[in-house]
Amino acid sequence: MQIQLNGNLINTESKNILELLVEYAIEQKSIAVAVNTEIIKQEKWQSYTIKENDTIECLTFMGGG
Numbered sequence: 001m002q003i004q005l006n007g008n009l010i011n012t013e014s015k016n017i018l019e020l021l022v023e024y025a026i027e028q029k030s031i032a033v034a035v036n037t038e039i040i041k042q043e044k045w046q047s048y049t050i051k052e053n054d055t056i057e058c059l060t061f062m063g064g065g
Contacts, residue, residue, distance in 0.1 A: 004055040017045040020056070032059045 002011050005024065014020040017040060021028055033040050034057045040048050050056070 001050070001052045003050060003053065006056070006058055012050070014050060016050060017048050017056070020050060021045070021058070026058050030061050032061070033057070034059065 001013075002009060004010070005012075005020070010024075012020060012023060014023050017033055017035070018028075020026075021033075028042075033042075033045065035048065035050075036055050
């Protein structure tokens with residue numbers, strides 16, 4: 001299926017968010033994941049089914065001053 005991940009169109013066989021993060025070697029610690037602008041809680045990553053044409057953004061938290 002084709003989705004948009006962090007602004008890039010990709011093809012993936014991943015069925016859920018957790019599989020997608022593993023497939024693309026995205027560090028799971030200290031990130032938030034938004035699907036179609038909705039934040040998905042980490043405990044739901046494995047059960048949240050990815051659909052064709054979803055837009056997924058992985059947001060990293062950064063400290064600063």
